[in-house]
Amino acid sequence: MKNEVMVLKLVAFVFLVLSTTYAENEDIGVNEKSSADFSAVDSLMLDFLKKNHYSGATMGISKGNRLLYTQGYGKTTSGEIKMQPTTLLPISSLSKTITAVAILKLHSDNQMNLTDRVFGPSGILENIVPLDSVIRDKQVLGITVQHLLEHTSGWGQMTPYLYDPMLNPVYLARGHNVTNIALEMGINGILTHNDIIKFMLTKNLQSTPGMRFHYSNFGYCILGRIVEEISGMPYEEYIKEEILSPLGMIHTRLGPHQDGYIGDSLQPTLNFDEGALDIFTDATYTQDLFELWDSTLGWFSTVYDISRFVNGLTEGSLVDHSVLSLLRTRPISLISAKKERWYGYGVFTDRSQAWWQVSDQNGDEILLHHIRCRNKITVKDGQTFCKDNEDLSVVIIMSSNNRKDIKQLSESLIASVETWPASDELSVNDLGIKTNDDVFVASMIPENDIKAVTNAFLRLKYNPSWMDAYVVNGKTLFTVVFKLDKKHNYRVAYLKTKQSLNLLVEKNLKDGYTISFVVSCNSQQDSGRTRHSVVFRNRKESKKEDNSLTWWNQSWKKYITGTLNYYKSYNYAPVIQSVIVHKGMKHVSYRFEKKKSKNWKSYVDLPRESLEQVIKENAQHNRRLRYLDSYFENGELLFSGVFTSDSNTWMVQVDLTETELRENLTQMSKRNYEPEMIIGYEANEQPMFVVVWKN
Template sequence: MGFFKCSQLWILFLVVFVRSTEARGTKYGVAFRSLMDENGYKGGATGVLVGNRLAYVEGYGTTLTDHMMEATTVLPASGISKILTALTALKLIQEGKMYPSDKVFGADGALSHLVEKNVVKDNRIFDITVDDLLRHSGGWDADISKIADPVFNEFLVDGNQHIVNISKELKLKKALSQEDIIKFMLTQDLDFTPGTKSSVSNYGYLLLGRVIEQVTNETYAVAVKEDVLVNCGMWHTRLGPHQTEGNLPFKGKKTREINAQLREKHQVIGEYYAYIQPHLVDSGLGWFTNAYDVMRLAQCIDGTADYMLLNATTIDLMLQKPKYAPDATSWFGAGFMVHENGAVWVNDETHAPDVVFLHKNLQRFHLKREYTGDENDPVAWTLLFEGKPSIDAPLKQLSRVMIESETHWPTINSFVDDLYDRLLSMGSSTKVIKLKIEEHRANQFLIALKRVEFNVVWVNAYTHDDGTFITVIAEQDPKASRECVALAGLPLRKLVERKLELEEEGYNITFIQNYKSFSHRDSFVFIGVFHKGAFRNDSHILYGIQHFDRPYKTLLSLYEEKGFKPLVQSLEYNRDDALLTFILEADSGNEKDQKEIYSSEMDLNEARLERAVQKYAKQQSRLIYLDASNHRGRPKFSALFKKSRKTTWLFSLGQTPEQILDTVTEKQKEGYLPSVIVGYSTSKKSTGPKFAIYLEKPTESKRFL
């Protein structure tokens, strides 16, 4: 067994080594690392989109807190934050919820409630439109204004007597807020007439974030997540730092100390805000992301992953040349800088960490709706850094030279690499296993799986240490993935709405799990998985939500006699009440006595579940469903079994995450693949989550949950 385990680990190491070596051996990889070293960056990451594949991704150096930089490490998004804001606004315009010509502060403007008649000094403020905010044409120019950049005013006034101090003018005894900045700026003159020029404005995008909040009646972060992050599968991206790696670099320090540290380490004001006060710079510079997600964003814009965030009309609006620059070869578009050849990119930010994001063929994709380049023709790329370098390198030009120096890009597609804890292959079957996804990122993760043609074959939610997490098993299947919709965190009303909407499109709900959530207002929410044409036309489906256990048992017995078989039996406790959510199916009636074929168990503790598994194994029954709930600090299980003439399977309880991954790695060699993994907590608070796992040798096609 020792040799078997070592050989498996060696194979995994070899696969990772080959993939890593293929990428790191490229001319581009050498150039990227040289750029980092020669210009004094502490750490960074890069990704390159070639066709519809992520052909290159790498992290290099260390983070601000001296942790090893990985390709998955989240870094300040800088100007990409404005792209997320612009795309959210454009999506709202596309949906008819607002218009480019809408006046921001006018009588019916989204921010008219912030205007007091006796406050506004420059009446041109009432002419500012949503389109002006998108294109940095609102009338503010930090380079000539006596206020400089109002978003960073409290830092910029330190040691500079020529800049107006907003806090002093407002006689504040606290740190500036967004509301304070807006209130003050309404009393000031504009630097130019709105719509007559463009100048990068963090303040203009601060306002655009507030417009989005008013239009959607959601917080800015939620609006961006629902309109952009989920649709694009950007499951790492979030407002504010993704994780705290020990002590944050500026925590608890005074402004002068922070300024000195920023100067010493070549860091920037925007980085401080992104880490410590992301709420103040949210829609301008507040997001954190990584190379994987930025390249997913590129696919989302150009449609190379079979999805386009914006339609043709809205993309035209995004790329549109402003009237004030009819002869320009490049200009400020909506969020992006735009070149006349169709390339779009992120502009440099004075007070933010360096980033590069460039898509060089958006117009070609936009017009032809397809990828027309060869396998060595990069479409888009990104470079993400922390802080400013010791040498101010022309990054956009350098990155283009680096890209063009590479003639043979790796043929791998690394978009799948951040989606699994284990990647398992057997014959024509390839499965990914991910044990722990934070619930608030689950829908983005599920979309990211769909974009790389993985069909969800198992999903389960569990709670541990006041957090809710999702476990997923997915199998590569282009057709099934296109015809699958998997959603987590659905309140009951939303579950019913989506079920009815998707049924109109020919989808059937094939899986429901009711679970407790620490991330939603509703403590009980649902996972729903829908597949197109999952059931036969002559099938009869019965759904039930949160039935008490005794009435459910009676109903199940009654419907089994009518030829119904249980497919899903989710168990959740509301205090001492056991609640069952279920799906029952009856087809043309070929299986007359379902009771002898299908068996239902519920309210099982760990010991009783073990005994039930042993009992049904002797009866040649396979596990088709398992769910766990927490009842007074102890796990309770619900299970469904089905008789099978030919089945070989293994089952284990109480495994740690590390043991689960070792198990699936070892048992793959014997021909077993996992089909059920369920997480749960025990009464021992000091321990991590435990898992139950069911593996079987594939003997029959199981396309749907």
């Protein structure tokens, strides 16, 4: 009997959190640069943390889909890491919100209906059946996608000896008196999603589908399988491609880093009523377990990424607003018809049109809170926290779960802001370095993240003015200079083959877009093959005539013996000369522009030792470095460069380390210099950089 009571406690109190021990005399402070506009926010947060015995927290506040403030307070449970907006943390049931949005996106794309049946003949998952092919409770055949979204499928988490089937491996590891699903199914190994679904199809529902609310992690496990079935892609791949990448959420991933602490990442634990378990020191918690929890509890993220999620979602970047409004759908159940608050699709909501999600049904240690500001809304003491019609969002992640109402805290935080800053969008501050109001630099971006990073900047109208791709320690990396341009529209394509780029260029030309930048590289994730990345700009919006010529992947011999001299005779000069070597063959992607002056010079196979001297010699002839590219041939570092006539003040720095690059990006802006080109290369197994600054 004692074990049964313990299990009931477990159902109510188990969620992904970061356990903590709080020292009463510990001085909790802010961890990042504060802001006068948000000083009251900091005071409220610090007071709340100290009074309620939290060791730390991190948060972000957005207004009008713009992230305006982020901050970290105190430390993590161990006291070894400061809580910051970049800290990788388990987001528990916010995973359900991500899954719900995926379902809405599939619905928006007309790939499925929310009223579609899930099981049985003609059901979405008709191929998943029990081992004996008999679904025990025929009411299961009436379960729809909508029922799963709103937790009214009839499956719950309070049935004795079973409880939450998604936590079955955890219960057993803790010695609780629960049904052993793997044993009953004759499985010797790790349970899969389909194993649990097949097992549950042999059990009775707790209520008729659509009639009662039963919070169910299992229901969202099924939704993950629906995403896979409809999209034809693994769940994780679909989420990354259709949700994370479009919004620039490069830090969000399933499960923690497998080797524990990495940078600002954190070792999470699972909290049980009888004690906490560290997932890295207990053999129960493996990457397989987080993959099992994928669509219901499995995602890890940061304040920056979650803020990008809510802001991108509410502005219509993923689905249009008519579909987004479905998040707040009231269940058709008569029982919930008169309730002031209810569970919609992956979020809680109420009559005020606000919606929010917490870490678990009974846990408030993680909060995503979006407030619709259509009328002035008040909180305690008559304070208004909707002073205009711009919606507000708050993301709060505590260092532990102390069972406090942080939704009410979020309302107080917003109410405390008397003056909102007019600008200072912060949502890409974790992705790059801001050198002035109009320029961001994102450096050392892995090739598998470059598309997502660019999407985050494009959303804010920061467009690539310079791109460089280079290989360091066998990894292809990108450095991009983003400049603010609200007048023109841009499109960016990364890592395309020559054939796919040909088709893409043709399509963009029909839409009025022409190439403004091209760079070629060896894609290490594609066995070193040649790939091309291109920036397109809408020429319909420009009054200037396009006097440029661009091509990619031309043989070096043809370029150097024919193309270069041919265009020179028609007063064209190269402004891009991207060289790539693959399997001993050298190719070039180029761009020519018509020039009045013939005072330009092109270089190839330029050794590092000669680079600075060549720069000085050209400066003496009033030629500045217009383009530079690095490449390796036969193991030797070489450069391709173009110098053109220019009267502007400029400066070149060579052989900067990554640390020096970051420092100079901040310092040089104070001298009114902005980076025009940043070229990366490998030297002594370390990344090094050449930077061309323009006054």
